[in-house]
Amino acid sequence: MDFQLTEDQRALRDGTRELLAGRFGRDRLRAAVDDPALDRAGWRELAAAGFFALRLPEPDGGVGLGLPEVVLVFEEAGRALLPGPLAACELLAGVVDGVATGERIVALADAATDPLLWEHPADCDTLILLGDPQGADPVHQGRESGAYRSAADDLVCAPFASVDPLTPLARITDIAHPVPLSLDAPRLRREAALLTAAQQLGSASRTVEMAVAYAGEREQFGAPIGSFQAIKHLCAQMLVRAEIARSAVYAAAVTGGDLDVTGAKLLADAAAVRNARDCLQVHGGMGFTWEADVHLHLKRAWLRAERWGGAAEAEEALAAGLIT
CATH class of the missing domain: 1.20.140.10 (Butyryl-CoA Dehydrogenase, subunit A, domain 3)
Structure with a gap:
């Protein structure tokens, strides 16, 4: 069995590196440090390149790749320090409308963690919360295990200092109207x-x-x-x-x-x-x-x-x- 990258995988990796170098070079990186608000236009450019639809089927407008290819793309994103809820948008592109095209930005949080943190709270339109019945946080205590969807306006948050200037955080203290979702948490x-x-x-x-x-x-x-x-x-x-x-x-x-x-x-x-x-x-x-x-x-x-x-x-x- 050959575990080396295929020619197509190497092309995907190299193309992603070239794309990020052109769209999110050092000047954009330093600008993001000064102003961590996500660039919506840049986000849509990533989406247009298929960044958030890598595993969606081609008939649904996706690229139709597998998890190994997604990992190669995200390795390049980490190399460039690309900010934003990238994993959430990739994983939920087929769940929340508009994510695959970059029109909407979704965040993913795990209710089993304390504090329950929300990345880029000023930029995200929707939060998907992965519940945990064993958790002690009042946000999810007593709820069934599974996933819940909440609009940004229904979240009550408190300020939370982030060690990373590129990743603003907020602590979620309450969710007003969570909508249960049938997802594999x-x-x-x-x-x-x-x-x-x-x-x-x-x-x-x-x-x-x-x-x-x-x-x-x-x-x-x-x-x-x-x-x-x-x-x-x-x-x-x-x-x-x-x-x-x-x-x-x-x-x-x-x-x-x-x-x-x-x-x-x-x-x-x-x-x-x-x-x-x-x-x-x-x-x-x-x-x-x-x-x-x-x-x-x-x-x-x-x-x-x-x-x-x-x-x-x-x-x-x-x-x-x-x-x-």
């Missing part, structure tokens, strides 16, 4: 975790490139710092982390298994966070400045690592899987 949780892991993988890979590039340019004692053994080892460790995470994420995209996705998310989170920290270390004092992009990767990695299954939860699930 476990599948949505699993695939949201996988697509988040793919974004983490993209960030981890990008920080490797940033560290290597800077190490080749910055000189000390008349030589590039990349020629120093300590820097070589740091960059090599970064690459190993990213490639291990890549294998796990790609495998989980093929198998779709719960434990495979859990392991992939755990490895991708660790690679994204640790690689961003090591990239900052390679940059030295320059890495701590606001003008450098290193801190944006680190903050995004911190945020994503706590979404759709943190490290402690993943480790418990994997340990239980080894016992049973």
Whole structure:
């Protein structure tokens, strides 16, 4: 069995990278830091390129691809630090009208988490809440397990500071009129975790490139710092982390298994966070400045690592899987 990317998959990956470089380059990234409101016109451009309809059937206006191809696209989105509820819009394009075309923006939240957070509250039109009868939060306590749909105007929220300047957050304290939906909540949780892991993988890979590039340019004692053994080892460790995470994420995209996705998310989170920290270390004092992009990767990695299954939860699930 050949696990290498096909020619079409490589073309999809390269085309996505080229699209994002043209539509969301560094200038747009820094502009988004100053004003995190989503660019609706840019969002519709992504939709027109099929970004949110990758798995919709072709007769329904979709691209008709599979989960492995979606993972490749989301890896590139993570590499570019593309903001917005990307996973939610991809997963719910066939559920909420207008999402596939970019006319509407939908968010996805898990009621099992506390605090219950809503990403990009000022930009989203609809929230899909995955309920959990075991949760203690008053938002979902006593409700059946499943999914609920709510319009943005029916949500009561409180301010919540986000570590990532590109991802505004609000804490949901009440939902006025939730509408039950017949959705596979476990599948949505699993695939949201996988697509988040793919974004983490993209960030981890990008920080490797940033560290290597800077190490080749910055000189000390008349030589590039990349020629120093300590820097070589740091960059090599970064690459190993990213490639291990890549294998796990790609495998989980093929198998779709719960434990495979859990392991992939755990490895991708660790690679994204640790690689961003090591990239900052390679940059030295320059890495701590606001003008450098290193801190944006680190903050995004911190945020994503706590979404759709943190490290402690993943480790418990994997340990239980080894016992049973």
